Each structure stands twice: as structure tokens, then as C-alpha cells.
């Protein structure tokens with residue numbers, strides 16, 4: 271039985287990138303006889319400027335959307351990070367395992383710290399230590415597989431390094447996990463700027479498809495997607511034609527085809543965009559519908575999260591206690 275853990279950060283509304291890069295893989299894993307845990311990682315949302323009421327709203331919405339996407343609370347454990355103290359308990363030990371230099375090298379830290387500085391905000395210390403908390407999220411559960419989008423690869427690598435280092439120094443304590451990525455759409459790009467990732471916290475939403483966008487809004491965003499100049503027809507070339515490649519990736523992810531082959535079926539960008547828009551609208555329709563039903567019963571979502579936190583605590587506590595003992599702290 272494979273132990274799976276992954277999480278989503280409630281810093282904004284969930285996007286098509288989150289869905290294709292991660293959530294859809296979680297739903298697939300959830301069908302297997304695995305022990306799978308999925309987490310709304312709310313503490314991670316505190317690493318950048320935030321507004322408390324919005325964070326509460328987004329955390330509830332993220333949990334509701336995960337259920338709406340098809341995660342079955344009978345088969346997997348869905349919970350909120352801040353409800354399980356083991357994450358922060360373990361993070362401190364891992365801060366004592368990681369080095370300052372290692373964390374400063376993280377690409378996401380460099381990008382987000384630069385954004386915070388440009389906005390005139392201070393860079394929160396937690397933004398630097400974020401990947402250590404993420405490592406704790408993963409290692410606390412003896413996780414073997416971490417289904418994530420491409421942008422999390424470096425963080426999972428760091429998690430592996432920390433697990434190996436801790437085990438070497440203090441004796442075998444942690445399972446060394448590995449990242450898994452979807453075959454296509456592991457990095458969905460912004461429709462307005464296909465050289466940057468479709469990210470939920472971007473200021474302008476024009477290039478971002480949100481899971482809860484109305485079908486007409488989705489259609490408009492896709493039809494206005496930036497495509498590439500050049501008259502070589504529709505070809506799949508991520509370097510030279512990033513806009514078109516992104517649309518082909520999304521289409522392939524929605525319809526199950528292969529991006530390079532799909533390209534051959536199109537003469538022009540217009541018909542490609544129409545098919546992508548249709549495919550995305552159909553993919554998201556059941557998610558939006560189910561979300562509306564579940565959002566009408568917030569008490570049920572809360573019940574699921576509470577039960578999930580109880581189960582998560584049971585799994586994490588012995589692992590974290592073991593780490594406390596191994597590193598030389600006296601038992602309580």
C-alpha cells in the first residue's frame with residue numbers, strides 16, 4: 271500500500287493549473303487501495319501578505335472544491351494543516367536539519383521575495399522557511415509519493431535531502447518520498463503570458479482559468495489566449511511556440527490525447543481555441559455543479575475536515591514522536 275500526501279495552499283481561488291497538475295491526480299490515487307492524505311495547507315498561506323477573513327473563506331472553499339473534484343472522504347483523509355500540530359512540531363526539527371544557504375536557493379523563495387519587495391512589503395521570515403514546513407507536511411506521514419505539479423519539484427527534492435540527512439545523523443526515522451507528476455499539463459502556463467506559470471495569486475486574472483469561473487468566462491479567457499506569431503501552422507513546440515503548446519497541453523489533458531498528435535488536426539488557432547474552451551468547460555462543469563451543492567451544506571464539509579484531522583493526527587504523532595526522540599530530546 272502506497273502512502274500518498276499532497277496539499278494546496280489557500281492563497282487564492284483554485285485554478286485549472288492546480289486541477290490538471292495536482293488535484294486530478296489525487297482523485298485518481300484516491301481510487302486505488304492506497305492510504306492517501308490531502309491537505310489544505312493554510313499555514314503556508316501566511317507566508318505572504320494576507321487578510322484573515324479572506325483566508326478563512328479561501329480555506330473553506332479549497333476544501334469544498336477538493337470534495338467537489340471527487341475526493342472521497344471515505345477513501346482518503348482530507349484535512350486542514352493548522353488542525354494538526356504535528357506539522358509545526360516537526361518543522362522545527364527540520365529547521366535544525368536544513369541550512370540557510372539551501373533555503374535561499376529555492377526558486378519560489380527568490381521569486382516571491384522579489385515580488386514582496388517590489389510591492390513594498392517586508393519579506394516574511396516564514397517565506398524563507400516555508401519549504402521546511404512543507405517537508406514536515408510530507409515526512410510526518412511516512413509519505414512515499416507526493417503528486418504535485420512541476421513547480422514543486424525542487425521543494426520535494428529538498429524534502430528528500432532533509433529526510434536522508436536526518437536519517438544519517440540520527441538513525442532511520444523518515445521514509446524518503448518521491449514526487450510524481452502528470453504526463454501532460456504538469457506546468458500549465460498563464461494564457462496571457464505563456465512563459466509564466468498559471469498561478470492563483472497573480473494580480474490579473476485574465477490569463478488564469480479558475481475552477482469556479484462561469485462557462486462564458488472560461489470561453490472568453492481561452493479565446494483571448496495569447497498565441498504565437500509565425501505562420502508555421504499549429505505545431506507543438508514548447509520553446510518556440512509556448513502559447514500554442516500550452517493550449518495543446520490543456521487540450522491533451524482534458525481529452526486524453528497526445529499534444530504533438532493533436533496539433534496535426536488543426537489548420538489555425540481559432541478552431542484550436544474553440545476546442546480547448548469546450549473541453550475545459552466540460553471538464554469543469556461537474557466540479558462547479560458539485561461545489562454549489564456542497565457549499566450549501568458547510569456543516570458537512572466541516573465534519574469531514576474534523577474527522578480528517580483526527581485521522582491525520584493518529585498517523586503523524588508516532589512519526590514525529592520518533593523524530594523527537596531520535597534527535598535527542600527527552601520524552602514527555
Ligand code: TYM
Pocket residue numbers: 275276277278279280286287288289290291292293311314403404405407408416417418419420421422425455456457458459467468469
Ligand atoms: P500550490 O497551492 O501552489 O499548488 C497546489 C498544487 O497545484 C500544482 N500547480 C500546478 N500544476 C500545474 N500547472 C500549474 N500552473 C500549477 N499551479 C499549481 C502545484 O504543483 C501543487 O501540486 N507548496 C505547495 C503546497 C504544499 C504541498 C505540501 C504540496 C505545502 N505542503 C506538501 C505537496 C506536499 C504549493 O504552494 O502548492
